[in-house]
Amino acid sequence: MSTSEQFVRELESEVQAAIARIGAASAAGAPAAGVSIAKLLEVALKNELEASEEAAAWMTSERDVEVKLALARQCGDEAKHYRLIEARLRALGVDVAAIDPLAGGPSPVYSLLRGLETTVERIAAGPFAREALAQVRNEVFIAYCRAEGDEETALLYEETIQPDEAHHHRLGRTLLVRLATDDAARASARAAALRTLELAEELQEIARLKKGIARAPGC
Ligand SMILES: [Fe+2]
Numbered sequence: 254m255s256t257s258e259q260f261v262r263e264l265e266s267e268v269q270a271a272i273a274r275i276g277a278a279s280a281a282g283a284p285a286a287g288v289s290i291a292k293l294l295e296v297a298l299k300n301e302l303e304a305s306e307e308a309a310a311w312m313t314s315e316r317d318v319e320v321k322l323a324l325a326r327q328c329g330d331e332a333k334h335y336r337l338i339e340a341r342l343r344a345l346g347v348d349v350a351a352i353d354p355l356a357g358g359p360s361p362v363y364s365l366l367r368g369l370e371t372t373v374e375r376i377a378a379g380p381f382a383r384e385a386l387a388q389v390r391n392e393v394f395i396a397y398c399r400a401e402g403d404e405e406t407a408l409l410y411e412e413t414i415q416p417d418e419a420h421h422h423r424l425g426r427t428l429l430v431r432l433a434t435d436d437a438a439r440a441s442a443r444a445a446a447l448r449t450l451e452l453a454e455e456l457q458e459i460a461r462l463k464k465g466i467a468r469a470p471g472c
């Protein structure tokens with residue numbers, strides 16, 4: 254096994270431990286009264302838009318063609334998720350024209366990711382860590398939709414959105430093995446991935462305390 258494969262395996266177990274904790278916290282309480290599935294889908298719109306934009310921004314400054322194309326694929330998938338969620342909201346009777354996903358400005362996670370300068374950090378934090386987190390959050394959300402009797406939303410996530418997020422994570426993992434070639438690259442990749450999850454955990458707790466948001470999907 255190469256040293257970079259070894260590094261990615263170790264980072265993967267750290268990332269999975271953090272994600273398991275975040276997923277358990279997300280599933281620990283029900284959303285507050287008034288926080289409907291539609292409300293959680295509105296939260297998802299912003300996440301999807303930001304994930305798409307961040308991939309696009311990184312793509313333009315990228316010199317590695319494989320990474321460029323991985324980001325292009327992610328950018329398109331997240332835009333597709335936005336449209337699918339929007340259609341689901343419409344079917345739930347929500348006036349989607351009244352939703353402004355840019356309201357409130359960029360999220361702290363978006364700002365953190367946009368500030369990352371190197372390819373290895375971006376891949377570690379975005380596709381590798383954040384997309385793995387998205388899958389776990391989506392699993393929690395799918396179970397909640399089913400428990401609430403919303404099979405349509407559960408299926409949208411299960412059959413269409415989740416396979417894309419899994420693909421983004423796998424692409425990120427493959428690229429990370431190739432990019433994490435020395436100790437400096439590994440240290441910055443690890444720091445970027447863990448910082449992203451730490452921030453996501455803090456924000457999830459704030460959203461729960463301030464807005465009663467729980468079991469929300471990822472991107
Ligand atoms: Fe997505």
Ligand SMILES: [Fe+2]
Nearest residue numbers: 304387418472
């Ligand atoms: Fe995603």
